[in-house]
Amino acid sequence: MFTPSSHDVRRFFCESYRKFTENAVLQPMEAIAADWIREHPEYHEVLADLExxxxxxxxxxxxxANPFxxxxxxxxxAEQVSIDDPPGIRAAAQDLTRRLGAHEAHHQIMECLGEMIWASQRSGRPPDGAAYVECVRKRAS
Incomplete structure (x- = not known):
């Protein structure tokens, strides 16, 4: 399993931004990253200076806030929704997206994701995917 360091993550986003601004060929994951980078112009200055x-x-x-x-x-x-893992996240995210638009839906989902991670860390138990999906469903209704 690949576990990138924080520097690896920062390099990836900075390189994706560079390629995006130069209209260079993007790898599939870089293209997804570039779509979200485009939605966050407030991060462009940070992404332009790798060092x-x-x-x-x-x-x-x-x-x-940490832009990375x-x-x-x-x-x-985006990955969770594309593979529907945890099960039901795709439908819940689609419902939320219809209600709020893709960008705001993602921000709402982030809140649920953060809650799930926090609860897992606090309890010492694995993340509760069902509770995460339910949180997104509630925000969609």
Missing amino acids: AAIARDYSVEGGQ LHLSMHLSI
Whole structure:
């Protein structure tokens, strides 16, 4: 299993941004990343400078959102929806998307994903996919 470091993730998004801005050929995952990067112009300056991106600290104490975490969550959700894992996430996400549009739906799903991860870490149990899907369903209704 591939477990990228935070530097690997930052390189991936910065490289995807560079290719996007240069109209270069994108690998499939880079193309998905570029779609979400396009939706977040507030991150373009950060993504344009790889060395600064790698050096920057996005700790909670710093008070700034981590654009790499945010974009990674967009990619995770896109993957989950594409393979319907956990089961039911595709339909729940589609319902939410019809209601709010794709970008806002993803942001709502991120809240549910964050809740699931937090609950898992707090309890020491595996993530509860069914609770995650139910959270998304509730937001869709």
